[in-house]
Amino acid sequence: MQVRTRFAPSPTGFMHLGGVRTALYAYLYAKQNNGSFILRIEDTDQERFVEGATEVIYDTLRACGLNWDEGPDIGGPCGPYIQSERKSTYLPYAEQLVKSGHAYYCFCSKEEIEERRAAVEAAGGTWKYDKHCLHLSPEEIAAKKAAGIPWTIRMNAPTDGETSYSDVVFGDMTFKNAESMDDMVLIKQDGMPTYNFANVIDDHLMGITHVMRGMEYLSSTPRYNYLYTALGWEIPTYIHLPTVMRDATHKLSKRDGDAYYSDYIDKGFLTEALVNYLALVGWNPGTDREFFTLPELVEAFDIHRINNSPGIFDVNKLEWMNSQYIAKMDPEAYLAMATPWFDKVLAGKNVDYRRLAELMQSRTDIFSRIPEKIAFLAEMPDYDPAIFFNKKQKSDESVAKEVLPLLLPVLEEISDWTEQNIHDVVMEKIQQWERKTGSVLWPMRISISGQESTPGGAFEIAYLLGKSETLKRMQASLKKLA
RNA sequence: GGCCCCGUGGUCAAGAGGCCUAAGACAUCGCCCUUUCACGGCGGUAACUCGGGUUCGAAUCCCGACGGGGUCACCA
Numbered sequence: 334m335q336v337r338t339r340f341a342p343s344p345t346g347f348m349h350l351g352g353v354r355t356a357l358y359a360y361l362y363a364k365q366n367n368g369s370f371i372l373r374i375e376d377t378d379q380e381r382f383v384e385g386a387t388e389v390i391y392d393t394l395r396a397c398g399l400n401w402d403e404g405p406d407i408g409g410p411c412g413p414y415i416q417s418e419r420k421s422t423y424l425p426y427a428e429q430l431v432k433s434g435h436a437y438y439c440f441c442s443k444e445e446i447e448e449r450r451a452a453v454e455a456a457g458g459t460w461k462y463d464k465h466c467l468h469l470s471p472e473e474i475a476a477k478k479a480a481g482i483p484w485t486i487r488m489n490a491p492t493d494g495e496t497s498y499s500d501v502v503f504g505d506m507t508f509k510n511a512e513s514m515d516d517m518v519l520i521k522q523d524g525m526p527t528y529n530f531a532n533v534i535d536d537h538l539m540g541i542t543h544v545m546r547g548m549e550y551l552s553s554t555p556r557y558n559y560l561y562t563a564l565g566w567e568i569p570t571y572i573h574l575p576t577v578m579r580d581a582t583h584k585l586s587k588r589d590g591d592a593y594y595s596d597y598i599d600k601g602f603l604t605e606a607l608v609n610y611l612a613l614v615g616w617n618p619g620t621d622r623e624f625f626t627l628p629e630l631v632e633a634f635d636i637h638r639i640n641n642s643p644g645i646f647d648v649n650k651l652e653w654m655n656s657q658y659i660a661k662m663d664p665e666a667y668l669a670m671a672t673p674w675f676d677k678v679l680a681g682k683n684v685d686y687r688r689l690a691e692l693m694q695s696r697t698d699i700f701s702r703i704p705e706k707i708a709f710l711a712e713m714p715d716y717d718p719a720i721f722f723n724k725k726q727k728s729d730e731s732v733a734k735e736v737l738p739l740l741l742p743v744l745e746e747i748s749d750w751t752e753q754n755i756h757d758v759v760m761e762k763i764q765q766w767e768r769k770t771g772s773v774l775w776p777m778r779i780s781i782s783g784q785e786s787t788p789g790g791a792f793e794i795a796y797l798l799g800k801s802e803t804l805k806r807m808q809a810s811l812k813k814l815a
Numbered sequence: 816g817g818c819c820c821c822g823u824g825g826u827c828a829a830g831a832g833g834c835c836u837a838a839g840a841c842a843u844c845g846c847c848c849u850u851u852c853a854c855g856g857c858g859g860u861a862a863c864u865c866g867g868g869u870u871c872g873a874a875u876c877c878c879g880a881c882g883g884g885g886u887c888a889c890c891a
Contacts, residue, residue, distance in 0.1 A: 342891090343890085345891085375891065376891095377890090377891080378889095378890055378891065380890090381890075381891080386842070411830090440891095443889070446889095459816080459817070459867070459887085460887095461887085483889095485889055487889095499848065503819095503820070503821095506819080506820090508818075508819075509818080512817085512818050512819095513818065513886090513887090514889095515887080517888085517889090518888085518889045519889095520889090521889040522889060523889080525889090527888090527889065527890085527891090528841090528890070529889045529891090532891090547885090548819095548820070548821095548884090548885070549884095549885055549886065550885095550886090551885075551886085552818070552819050552885075552887080553821065553887090554818085554887050573820090573844070575820090575821080576821095576884070576885075580826095580883085581882095581883065582835095582883065582884080584884090610827095613827070613828090613840095614827070615827095615828075617827080617828060618831075620829090620839090621838080621839045621840075623827095623839090623840065624843095640827095640828085641820075641821070642820090642821050642822065642884095643820095643821070643883085643884065644827065644828090645826060645827075646826095646827095647826045647827060647842085648827095649825095649826075649841060649842055650826070650827065650840075650842080651839040651841095653840090653841055653842085656853095660854075692853095693853095695853055695854050696852075696853045696854080697853095706852095723851080723863090726850070726851080744874085750887085754854050760850095761850065770850055771849095771850055771851090773850080774848095774850035774851085775851070777850085778850070778851060779851085782851090784851090784852095785851065785852080786851055786852035786853085787851065787852065788852070788853075789851090789852085789853095790849090790850045790851065790852090791850060791851085792850080794851095801828095812846095
């Protein structure tokens with residue numbers, strides 16, 4: 334059997350990480366079975382249309398490498414792949430269900446339903462559509478339609494019996510029909526199908542064999558099965574995925590700025606790291622291996638190893654993984670990606686970006702943290718002289734007061750301001766002075782950086798700063814000590 | 816509230832009745848390397864939600880409690 338999976342997002346304008354993971358898994362499963370991965374846009378809610386939203390979906394999926402074999406922009410044998418463009422395909426199936434008694438026309442207005450619902454709830458009951466229009470005669474239906482009364486088509490849900498199905502990750506599921514099904518609307522007043530209906534029709538028409546979606550659909554699956562069966566169609570294999578959480582009690586949310594793919598890319602996470610990490614929330618290869626490229630994931634992925642308990646998206650670990658990916662980047666690629674971040678604080682400062690990049694690559698976890706780490710290169714921070722003290726390096730303020738005046742003329746002498754020269758000259762002097770390396774280098778670095786930790790040692794920082802700035806800062810620090 | 820799902824360290828997780836004195840990774844702590852930091856190396860702290868069963872034996876099976884999540888739309 335040819336495996337066909339799909340990713341069917343609704344165009345809201347953003348790609349939720351949970352969605353990216355669902356798409357990832359659907360893609361991986363299709364690819365490892367030489368099957369097809371289909372993209373379908375579910376935009377049956379016309380009120381929610383967002384300009385440019387489908388482009389966000391395309392861009393995100395492509396950036397992640399999740400290329401689809403059939404979709405709105407590239408077509409395919411089952412098109413169109415945008416539900417609003419398929420509007421006319423749904424009604425005939427709904428009518429077929431009406432004929433077979435699995436559905437019926439409903440002329441109740443929203444207000445009427447609301448009234449009855451309120452009455453039932455006031456009496457302490459639980460509301461469910463009361464099949465008010467179920468027994469309308471063909472003549473009554475025709476008359477109401479002719480009178481222009483808006484209508485919907487509702488599913489005639491069974492009121493007894495149970496429905497069972499087997500889910501790949503959650504196992505055998507059984508629901509009592511009376512409890513889990515209701516006469517949901519199939520065709521809305523505006524003529525559009527509801528999500529539930531369109532989903533079933535399209536999944537069948539597009540030959541989807543494996544349905545991957547969030548576990549929130551676990552309890553509504555019986556309705557889908559009822560529809561499949563009523564239409565005489567084969568029910569697909571279900572693979573419900575555990576929720577991706579922010580913490581134990583919250584999902585990733587828009588409000589906290591941690592839900593969307595773009596939130597992370599904007600912060601300077603690498604797509605490869607994000608995809609790699611995301612694959613591991615809810616699935617693991619059964620070995621200790623954690624690093625995978627997309628093709629490697631295709632190889633290693635196994636739907637039977639998908640977890641059934643919700644997983645917390647640990648940004649901490651993502652940052653670590655991101656730093657690992659950054660460390661392994663091609664230096665040129667790193668320089669290119671880091672440059673805009675360097676520019677944020679160093680634009681026009683004439684700093685050797687290439688050298689800076691070498692120094693920063695192993696110290697970058699996410700790109701957005703670069704500016705704060707190199708801001709001192711742009712401007713000398715106002716620091717507390719107490720940081721001249723370092724027990725292990727045998728340094729303190731008085732040591733600095735001795736060392737800095739010694740260093741100044743030595744540095745002044747250096748005409749060719751290269752890192753190597755600065756290193757050689759200073760190290761030679763340290764030997765002559767018979768001082769401990771740290772007791773000279775610690776004060777030197779502090780005096781020109783104003784902070785205890787810097788991306789690079791005294792020589793690297795001095796080089797990056799340039800001769801005149803280095804000397805200027807050192808003199809200012811000396812003054813500060815006096 | 817009804818129904819459904821889930822429950823191994825702070826987090827991701829291995830684990831499918833004896834191999835568990837419970838892996839590994841992130842985080843955290845300490846040590847080493849080192850002109851700081853980072854990288855890297857080594858080591859430490861830290862978990863089977865609780866209560867009943869079943870069994871010679873349970874993290875693994877059953878029941879219950881508790882906790883968390885989901886779902887009950889002409890939204891998807």
